[in-house]
Amino acid sequence: MADLNDPIVDDPSWWRNAVVYQVYVRSFADSDGDGIGDLPGITSRLPYLRDLGVDALWITPFYTSPQRDHGYDVADYTDVDPLFGALGDADTLIETAHELDLRVIVDLVPNHTSDEHPWFKAALAAGPGSPERARFMFREGSGPDGSLPPNNWESVFGGPAWTRVEDPSTGSGQRAQWYLHLFDSTQPDLDWRNPEVGDMFEDVLRFWLDKGVDGFRVDVAHGLYKEESLRDQVVKAGERPTSGQVNTDHSMVSRELNDEPMWDQPEVHEVYRRWHDVLDSVGDDRMAVAEAWTQTPESMAAFVRPDELDQAFNFAWLLADWSAESFREVVVDTLAAVAPVGASPTWVLSNHDVVRHATRYGGGEQGLARARAATLAMLALPGSSYLYQGEELGLEQVDVAPEDRQDPSWFRTGEVGRDGCRVPIPWGGDSAPFGFGPGDAQPWIPQPDEFKGLTVEAQTGVKGSTLEFYRAALAARRAHALPAGDEVTLVEANGDLLELHRGDLRVLLNCGSTDVPLPAGRVLASSGPVTDVLPGDTCVWLG
Known part of the structure; x- marks a missing residue:
C-alpha cells in the first residue's frame, strides 16, 4: 500500500487535486545566519514538506531585486538575488524537490518591474x-x-x-x-500593448521551464492591460477612487462591483493563450495559476478556459464570513463558475497578503479551533488547496512593532500592513530565532516569545497538536476525499451546520457554539474531539 503522504506524481494534470504549500522565501528557512530566508534554507527543509504530505511548493520571488517590495519589484527575471543565493542554488532546490516527488511553482511578476530594471x-x-x-x-x-x-x-x-x-x-x-505604478512608486507598470513586453516574458517562461520548474504563480494576473483611454475611474459622490484590490490594513479584500478601468481588461486573455502554448510546448504536466482579484466568479473562470491558464486563486473562500451559509454560498458559486470551462477549483484560507485565518476567525483558542475546522472542510472539497507556511503550526498574526515594519504600504499610508503574517516561522528551540537559522539573533522581522510552544520541534509527535492535525488531515484527504470523485452535494443549510457529501464522504462543519447530534458513521477525520455530538467550531468527516 502506498504511503498516504506520497505526493501526486504520476498524473500529468497533477495540479487539479494538489495540495500546494506557499513558501514566503524571506521567512521560511535561513541557511547562512543573516536573518533572511534563502534558497539553500528551503532545500534543507524539503523533507519536512514531503513528510507533511503536500504535493508541491510555491516559492515567492527570489529574483534580483532592490527588495523595496520584498522581491515583487524585479530587476532581473532570470537570476537569483544574492540575498537568497545563486542560480545554482535554484537548480539544486528544483532537483532536490523532484527527487522527493515534490513539484516546484515559482512566482512570476508580469504587471510591473523594479525601477532598477x-x-x-x-x-x-x-x-x-x-x-x-x-x-x-x-x-x-x-x-x-x-x-x-x-x-x-x-x-x-x-x-x-x-x-x-x-x-x-x-x-x-x-x-x-x-x-x-498601481503598487509602489518603485514598481512601474509595463505597457503590455508593446510587443516587446510579451516577447520578453515568453523568454522568461522558457528560461525557468528549461530549469525544470513545474509551474508559475502569476502575480496580478488581471492587471496587465489597462483600459486604453486611461480614463478617470468613476466613483460614487463623496467617495475616493480605490484600486479595489486590498483594504489599507490588508486584513481583508473588498470586492464590491466597482468601475475598474485598471483591472481585468479583455485583452489580458490573449497573453495567457500565448503562455498556454508555451507551457504545452514543454509538456502537458506544466501549469500556471493566476492571482486574479476579479469581481465575480464568472470573471475568475474566464482565466481558466481550456486554452488559457490552468487555475486561478479562489479568494471567495478566504473572504467568507465564519458562517455555514457563507461557506455554502462560496462552494456553490465556485463549482458553478468553473464547471462550464472544465477547470478545477482552488481553495485558500491564508497567504502572505492577508491576516492569518486563525486571527481572522477570532484569535486564541476559538480562532484556532475555527481555523482547523475551516481547513478540514476545505481539504474535503474537489480541486486543489493552497496552504500558507506556518498555518500548519497554528500561527496567528503577529503585532509587529512600528520600528520593525517593512511593508511598503506602511511607509505610504502609516497604517499596519502585511508584516504580521510574514514573521519567520519557528522550527525549534526555546528562544528566537527558533531554529530559523544559525546563530541567536532575531530574524528580519522579530519573532514573539509565544512561538516557543508552536515550533515544529515542539509539536512533532504531540497528539492533538496543530501540526499533527495537518499531517493527519492531508493523509485523510488522500485516503478518503480524492477517491470519492468530484461530485459535491450540499445539504440545505440548517442554521449553523454546513453539510456536504462527496461520494460516500460526509462532511459536517458546525459554525455555531451549540453542540449538534453527530449522525451515525465512522469518523475518518476531525478538527477536534467529537463524541456522539459535534461541538461548535468543529468539522468532522464521516464514512
Whole structure:
C-alpha cells in the first residue's frame, strides 16, 4: 500500500487535486545566519514538506531585486538575488524537490518591474516619445502645466498611482511626464500593448521551464492591460477612487462591483493563450495559476478556459464570513463558475497578503479551533488547496512593532500592513530565532516569545497538536476525499451546520457554539474531539 503522504506524481494534470504549500522565501528557512530566508534554507527543509504530505511548493520571488517590495519589484527575471543565493542554488532546490516527488511553482511578476530594471533606467534616460519609454505607461500630466496626475487612479499601497519624473528633456520645452505604478512608486507598470513586453516574458517562461520548474504563480494576473483611454475611474459622490484590490490594513479584500478601468481588461486573455502554448510546448504536466482579484466568479473562470491558464486563486473562500451559509454560498458559486470551462477549483484560507485565518476567525483558542475546522472542510472539497507556511503550526498574526515594519504600504499610508503574517516561522528551540537559522539573533522581522510552544520541534509527535492535525488531515484527504470523485452535494443549510457529501464522504462543519447530534458513521477525520455530538467550531468527516 502506498504511503498516504506520497505526493501526486504520476498524473500529468497533477495540479487539479494538489495540495500546494506557499513558501514566503524571506521567512521560511535561513541557511547562512543573516536573518533572511534563502534558497539553500528551503532545500534543507524539503523533507519536512514531503513528510507533511503536500504535493508541491510555491516559492515567492527570489529574483534580483532592490527588495523595496520584498522581491515583487524585479530587476532581473532570470537570476537569483544574492540575498537568497545563486542560480545554482535554484537548480539544486528544483532537483532536490523532484527527487522527493515534490513539484516546484515559482512566482512570476508580469504587471510591473523594479525601477532598477534596465528597461526602466533606459526609459528615464531616453525621455518622452522614445522606444524605451514605450515599454512602460508614461503619460503627460493633466492641468495647464501638466503638474497633475494623468487620471484619478489610486495605488494599491495608498496615494496616487502616478509619479512625475525628473525628465532630461525639460530644458528643451518638454513637460516632465508621469509614469503609472498601481503598487509602489518603485514598481512601474509595463505597457503590455508593446510587443516587446510579451516577447520578453515568453523568454522568461522558457528560461525557468528549461530549469525544470513545474509551474508559475502569476502575480496580478488581471492587471496587465489597462483600459486604453486611461480614463478617470468613476466613483460614487463623496467617495475616493480605490484600486479595489486590498483594504489599507490588508486584513481583508473588498470586492464590491466597482468601475475598474485598471483591472481585468479583455485583452489580458490573449497573453495567457500565448503562455498556454508555451507551457504545452514543454509538456502537458506544466501549469500556471493566476492571482486574479476579479469581481465575480464568472470573471475568475474566464482565466481558466481550456486554452488559457490552468487555475486561478479562489479568494471567495478566504473572504467568507465564519458562517455555514457563507461557506455554502462560496462552494456553490465556485463549482458553478468553473464547471462550464472544465477547470478545477482552488481553495485558500491564508497567504502572505492577508491576516492569518486563525486571527481572522477570532484569535486564541476559538480562532484556532475555527481555523482547523475551516481547513478540514476545505481539504474535503474537489480541486486543489493552497496552504500558507506556518498555518500548519497554528500561527496567528503577529503585532509587529512600528520600528520593525517593512511593508511598503506602511511607509505610504502609516497604517499596519502585511508584516504580521510574514514573521519567520519557528522550527525549534526555546528562544528566537527558533531554529530559523544559525546563530541567536532575531530574524528580519522579530519573532514573539509565544512561538516557543508552536515550533515544529515542539509539536512533532504531540497528539492533538496543530501540526499533527495537518499531517493527519492531508493523509485523510488522500485516503478518503480524492477517491470519492468530484461530485459535491450540499445539504440545505440548517442554521449553523454546513453539510456536504462527496461520494460516500460526509462532511459536517458546525459554525455555531451549540453542540449538534453527530449522525451515525465512522469518523475518518476531525478538527477536534467529537463524541456522539459535534461541538461548535468543529468539522468532522464521516464514512
